[in-house]
Amino acid sequence: MSVKHLVNNNNLIAFLKPNPLVSTGFDSIIDDWLARFISPLTRCSYRHAIFEFFSTLNSDGYSAELLAQFLCLEATQAYELVSKYHGTLIERGLAPGTINQRLTVVRSLVNYATEIGKCHYNLANLKMERVSSYRDTTGISTDSFKLMLSAVDRSTLRGKRDYAILLLLWGNALRRAEVTSCNVKDFDAHEKTLSILGKGKGKQAQKVTLGSNTVNCIQEWLNARGNSKPDEPLFYAVHIGYYGHRLNNDSVYKIVKKYAKLASIQKNLSPHRIRHSSITAALDATNGDVRAVQKLSRHSSINTLMIYDDNRRNEQGRVTSILEDLL
Template sequence: MNQSELSTHHLETSLSAKIERCFAPLLDSDPDVLQQLLADKHSLNTKRAYEKDVTDFFQTMTGKPPSRDSVLEFLHLEERQAVAVVLKYKAKLISGEGRKAPLTEATVNRRLAALKSLIEMGRKMGTCCFSLEDIKGEKAQKYRDTAGIETHAFERILGQCDRATLAGKRDYALLRLLWGNALRRNEVSQLNVSDFDPGVATLRILGKGRGTQSEIVDLGPATVRAIADWLDARGGNSAPQAPLFTSLDFAHFGHRLTGDGIRKIVVRHSENAGVKKQMSPHRIRHSAITAALDATDDNVRKVQKLSRHKKLDTLMIYDDNRGRDQQDVTEMLDGMF
């Protein structure tokens, strides 16, 4: 057999070979649909949220956490059966049956969305032939309360940080960053030392809903000094991939500061400052956006660069909520007689 005939033989052999010869190890007769759904998400926080919501469904309806078999059993139901089960689950969420209290509309919708994503993944993998299109979410008003705190109140919170201590330097830098850039707590938690560039006063963040795509935000001079002061005082592990903000308690010293850890810092300093409103990192974000609208004379397009809301309509809700139009009109009517 000459070289040409040999090449032709190899080509014909390859074309006639069964696909299973190469891909059989990758094909699973009983796929783990939930794990595939989680693997399809970039953000660790998104993975945790989906897993938590799907687990709640199976725990509520079967009394057990999800397994490969129980997920497949659910996905193999007939559509009328699946819809009936999910409607019962939705009713339990709304009524609060078996829980401390009924869940909010937004939480109900999130749980349903997680189930629909699980079913969609099942459809893609050929293990499910129904959908939940007939099950509608609850009407939920987004951003019902965007009212934050006044600038002077946040100044009091900053004043609670003892900048002579390591914890005080960290908390001061953290709070300034939350206010000056209206960041979300998970955006702050994910920051590494290499994301901070004091030379050009910028920070690289992983924004909400952007997967692994980062974006650069500019920092104010006071925030740059505060972060640099914290890093200088911290010393130790300041390698590029080290977390920018770390825990200082005995049990978790040096570990990345979690979103909940950030929340606790905000709550503690707010209470010490005598702030009565329930505070959180997101409340600071609301406060910063509202203050920015005031400072820019309602320039929503300019403030959109700060808030990084994709839709201008979302930012307009902040603008509407900060106004006192209803009160003004009520007082006008009240004064007519």
């Protein structure tokens, strides 16, 4: 659906009248706005989302002129336009959480433009979708993960790398971005630590303690690739054409999918599913010690761990069985 279609229905046609002068000073707004976010993953996802927004408004996609026209709307016009965009997201069947994320990105851009004097309205009263508090924390069993590890050919350079990555995902419940952002200097074999950029921690590195087997496997990978410099990526591509390039988040996803398939695991597995599996296994092993497991998961709120623990114990299922036994 284009802006022209959205706007014509609401007598906002003036918004679309070409005026190259209006776009003066708007060329760098997107890049300057995105530069405020520390996480490369956030910058990438926000850029994709805002370009998707403008592509929905206009089939020609994003342009500085289109951005200028949007930011120069009257507040009522902007709310009406974004509300219609909200409607198209619902029509496309997107999940409430995804819809809210897209709307949050638009609101963030508008807030930034307001701060620098390029917009005179905000979207503070924009209505969001109601999101269920249910959190799916299901993963795979320890035995299933062992099958994945056994599927890795550790005699190859690729296998040594992949094995080390899988151990980090399981043993330290790392997020894939925490794995891919590490450099060689972040790994300390003697201290058995890895410095990571945790979610929501900005540029402040966190040190996590590694298991002995993980340390040995990372060292084995580093020795096999040879001549590692401190500022080089801890994990990089080994195939022709991309050798030495830092692995990205999608690369880690593909590694997990590859070994899940080789291990004949039917569940749709991802790096974050392994994180779920690791946290659940830790709760099982510690008899539900959420305080201890919070040190592993690095969740800011203990309430998140309680969701994992509740799902693990399936209290609802236990109570249902009790009720059936009363009949």
